[in-house]
Amino acid sequence: MSFCPLPEWTPPTKSFETFSFPGGLTPNIPAADYAVDPRAVAIAAAAKELNDKREAWLNPPDLVDRVPEVVAGYPDRLIPKDEAAAEELKKRTLTNLYNARPAWLAGLHDRLDTAVAAAYGWDAEWKAGMDDEAILAKLFALNQMRAAGQGL
Numbered sequence: 001m002s003f004c005p006l007p008e009w010t011p012p013t014k015s016f017e018t019f020s021f022p023g024g025l026t027p028n029i030p031a032a033d034y035a036v037d038p039r040a041v042a043i044a045a046a047a048k049e050l051n052d053k054r055e056a057w058l059n060p061p062d063l064v065d066r067v068p069e070v071v072a073g074y075p076d077r078l079i080p081k082d083e084a085a086a087e088e089l090k091k092r093t094l095t096n097l098y099n100a101r102p103a104w105l106a107g108l109h110d111r112l113d114t115a116v117a118a119a120y121g122w123d124a125e126w127k128a129g130m131d132d133e134a135i136l137a138k139l140f141a142l143n144q145m146r147a148a149g150q151g152l
Contacts, residue, residue, distance in 0.1 A: 020142040022119035039119035046112040053108060058092050 021027065025040055034040045059078050063085040066076040080086035097105065117126035122138070 020139040020146070022116070022121075025119060039115070042115040043112070043119060046108070046115045050105075050108040050112055053104065054094070054097065057097060058094070059089070063089055063092075 019027075022039065024037065025034055025043075063081055064078045065081055067079055068076055080089055114126060117123065117130070120138070122130060125134070
């Protein structure tokens with residue numbers, strides 16, 4: 001029996017050094033420094049709305065009771081209101097939600113994608129219908145520039 005050698009380990013500090021974050025929104029900059037950057041604000045708002053709406057679909061108030069956790073700092077416990085609610089909640093998974101892909105979910109993802117594209121400065125290309133291949137090519141090129149030390 002032969003084994004394939006493991007790839008050389010890279011310290012975790014290298015993982016995001018060349019990741020293609022939008023310029024000015026990179027992890028080497030404290031978040032407080034771009035808290036009022038309209039690009040960061042738009043991404044944060046779109047991401048929060050997406051998360052809030054998914055959470056509301058997964059655990060609607062008519063099916064669950066939120067019970068404060070006894071240990072400080074832990075999130076509330078979500079308890080089904082009754083057996084019928086428990087059965088319905090079993091069907092409410094992210095997998096089922098994304099397989100159904102309702103219009104509201106697709107719209108929220110579009111809003112987030114648009115905010116991210118704007119942060120990269122790709123507004124016009126994005127609106128014209130940038131495909132996945134073009135996105136990956138741009139991200140790869142940006143990654144290569146950063147790996148070569150041409151700025152974050």
